[in-house]
Amino acid sequence: MAEPKKRKVESECRKFQTRWESEYFFKEFKRKCVCLICTETVAVMKEYNVQRHYETKNQAYASYTGAEQEQKVKLMVAKLQGQQHYFLRTQKVQEKATIVSYEVTQLIARHGKPFSDGDLIKHCLVKVAEIMCPEKVQDFNNVSMSRNTVARRIEDLSANVKLQLSDKACAFDFYSIACDESADATDTAQLLIFLRRVDENFGVTEELLDLKSLKGTTTGIDIFEAVSDSIDKMGLQWDKLCGVTTDGAPAMAGAHKGMASMVCAKVKETEGEAVKMHCIVHQEALCAKTVSLEDVMNTVVKTVNIIRARGLYHREFQAFLSDVDAEYGDLLYHSDVRWLSRGAVLKRFYSLRPEIDQFLKEKDRPLHELSDPLWLADLAFLVDPTDHLTTPNKSLQGKDQFLPQLYAHMKAFCVKLNLFKTQLRNFNVVHFPTLSEIRTAYPQANLSAKKGKYVSVIACLETKFRQRFQDFSVIDKEIKLFTTPFLVDAKEVEENLQLELIEI
Template identity: 35%
Template sequence: MSEAKKAKTYHFHREWEDDYFFTFSNSKSVCLICNAAVAIPKKGNLERHFLTVHKKYASDFPARSALRTEKVSELKRQLAAKQAVFTRPVNKSKAATVASYRVSRVLAKRKKSFKDGEVFKEAFLEAADTLFADFKNKKEIVSSIEDMQLSRNTVTRRCEAMSGDIEQQLQNDIDACLCFSLQFDESTDAVDVAQLCVFIRMVFGDMTAKEELLTILPLKGHTRGSDIFDTFMEFVSKSNLPLFKLTSITTDGAPSMVGRTAGFVALCKLSESFPDFLSYHCIIHQQQLCGKILNMKDVMDVAMKIACSVRARSLQRRLFRAQLEEAGADHTDLLLHTDVRWLSRGRFLERFLELLPEIKEFLKHSTTHAVAYSQLDDGQWLTDLAFLTDVTNKINDLNLELQGKGKHIANMISSVNAFKTKLRLLLSRLQRCDLRSFPHMEAELRRQGKESVELSDAYAQQIQSILSEFERRFADFASIEPVAQFLCFPFANVDVDCIAPQIATLFSLDGSAVENEILTLTNDIELKARATPGISGEFWNLLLEEKYPSLRQCALNMSSLFGSTYLCESAFSHMKIIKSKYRTTLTDDHLAACLRLALSSYRPDYEKLADSSQCQKSH
């Protein structure tokens, strides 16, 4: 049986437009005169049609003449206008669909309800009535706005589709990255469902890093370490997360996370699915725990009692506000302190100290406050209050410095080390009665007329206890700090016998290979001349993979490390707004979709999403 002959392929030629009044449209040759379609663009077929059906055009419009060229252009415009009658509604519907995707993303970014899309559309139509009053095409503009699909159900579907698109982009980046780290934290939503938040920091071949929300997983029952582990492993199995790329896990200090035997991290290290990875307690949480070592309960208890007594009753609070406004104070109310807020104690004490004269005046003339607070006239108590305010403000400054997205662990360790140095300086100044670093305490002593008073040793002991707590808690980072220092300054005087084993141990590398690469690097004249070192810079991207495989891997792993669980904490703030007491029926899947849209730096592919949707105008 002979092989079938291959079908010959014909191609349309542009000169046939002038020769035979034909054009090529929608994979067919179309006659510009009668709009008849010829399936196969063969010269003989077009010539036969033209000479048989439209022979008069050959004489009325001579070949190669300007008259024929003008007539062909006119007929092409007429054909395009006829085709636009059918394509314009389709394009208009697609534009309305893309617009509805864009508006839905804005609503999700702003953490608004799904039904707010209808409010947006109503407001847009009201504004259009005035904004486009003088426009000739006002009716078309208003019609386009009315075509946008922004009902509650539509916005819900749009958010689901965009979340899926962003999740696919994230999956592509996870597959492309060379290593990543994870941070975990758990909190409850408005209906007391425990939500496990997981963020990922990916590092790619060019040494760039990207931080994104990986997932948020509901925990319906207990939140023990085994429950968290089982839930996460179920997600790993479903999403095919490449755990062999894992470098480190950062958590808060909850027993369910860091328990030695049944904690989540301990179970991960026992599992064969996980490689050897680093694990450590969030730097910001540890810093906050160090601040709680301040033993000045008598000051906080009295200040809190007074603040609560003023704010507990509506009448008292109104009267106090009126007094502050009458006195022209900078602030119009007292703040309250809560332990779960990192910065609340420092801000509460500073506001309390600034409003202390007004507080004393208010309590003196208030008839409802039967308790007399003698501490407000006690010089020692007021000095303690000023000292506590100064110290907590300095701790707050460190806390703010550690917060933020994209913080590298080397920078955070540097901030902690700088603060420890400041504490040593404060300690030495207190011992010399030098109060230049304690403005509130200095002002209070000046007010009391004690310019050159001998300070109590208790203040120095408080600073010493904070310093000792910092030294104890941040011992976990003792193995990371020298490696980070080397990666920032590889051309400094390096003790190879010391740093090579530390790098090899930290990231499970071959010690002899690391040692040889360090010696080669420190003597590489070309690299010294071409770049300035730095973990977050482009220096380590200059190293050839074949020549420095271990050092490149070390730089990649170090760049992937999270320093804190700040991203999880900030995500929970967004979660509280998204799933508020007014949206308690929001499902876990919709919560995850809204949170992903609100936090992600990815941009949905609107055109692809619109092509996969039914592009219809709004009902």
């Protein structure tokens, strides 16, 4: 015996009739016929079912007629819509709270703040809401910003960035890496690997490729294995690696066992070619260390430590500066690790030298060098070149900078050094305003006798710059081809580029 066919209500194509709203208090919601009175639904959307439900369960509403009935239907429809949208609104509020949690977490990570600051930020948001919009306080309370939540959010953001980078890896035409290894507060070596890539549309992407913790030794082979692991995990092709930049540590830049040399050798095995470079910012900072008048710098550091190392001296010196309305409110500490600190320390010390002299005399610890014009001339001279060195250092930093721009800054500074050297031979200090000030203040002192010393310092600095940046001079033709192709002779470039260059 054949089984009876099941009835398919959907195939009957029944439609809701608008007149059922006023006649039977029914409304269509999400393709279902819903009673406005008891919120029940009928199985099949046809008039017989709707009428039977109305007459058996809601006959008491038959007394409503005309305009009164229409008004009653509108109220019931509004009530039902509010009930239907309540859970949807709650869901949207929770979604927005999650989005806010991720956005605030991203700001915490970007500014390097502790994860525990999330709770403080939430308390601030709730307090603002209590004053500005009290009805929204609960919505702000729904934002989860605990320490553990912030940590999970950062992990999610990191994983998402890696996923995006992995998806884009196949579109890389070329890419380069920059590596820096340093120990953290727990003496664990941390290897930072940065990535810059370019696609066929010349779109440039800069990202942190990976952060590797080196638990044991940090030899060239250890760093190379960590870099290789990161590149392979990201699915990057070795033959598209065109450059690797490191600091000057032997484990990084060694000719045979350095990480950069090993990377270049691996790229060459895949029929590619990579150029290894020493970080241009780091090289500029190393060159700057050659400008060191030890007697001046040691005296400055010693004096700063005398005033700032003792709490009582420091408080009294700050109060003294406040009483005399000094230009600056305090002295600065010097740190060799922070490359730009020396210029700021020297400039602040020079500006506060009268106040320092008076304060130390009151403490019966006079600094006799502050009354010596020759020592003050050395101090002023040290301030000026250090200040000149700070300008290119700052211009070298920041995102979206390319090698030709950085190298142009260095070449321009070398030209400046040559100009300074030539002018100082005649003791022309027009570009040394601090030294010029001392020269004007002490006209009787024979400061011109110092010009040989100053010329030798500038000459040594110029020589150091030219020696340090020889690796950039090797690729000077490629840099010119990139920056000014119209000024390059086609005969001097590679044969596969000659015809294209002539067409341009």
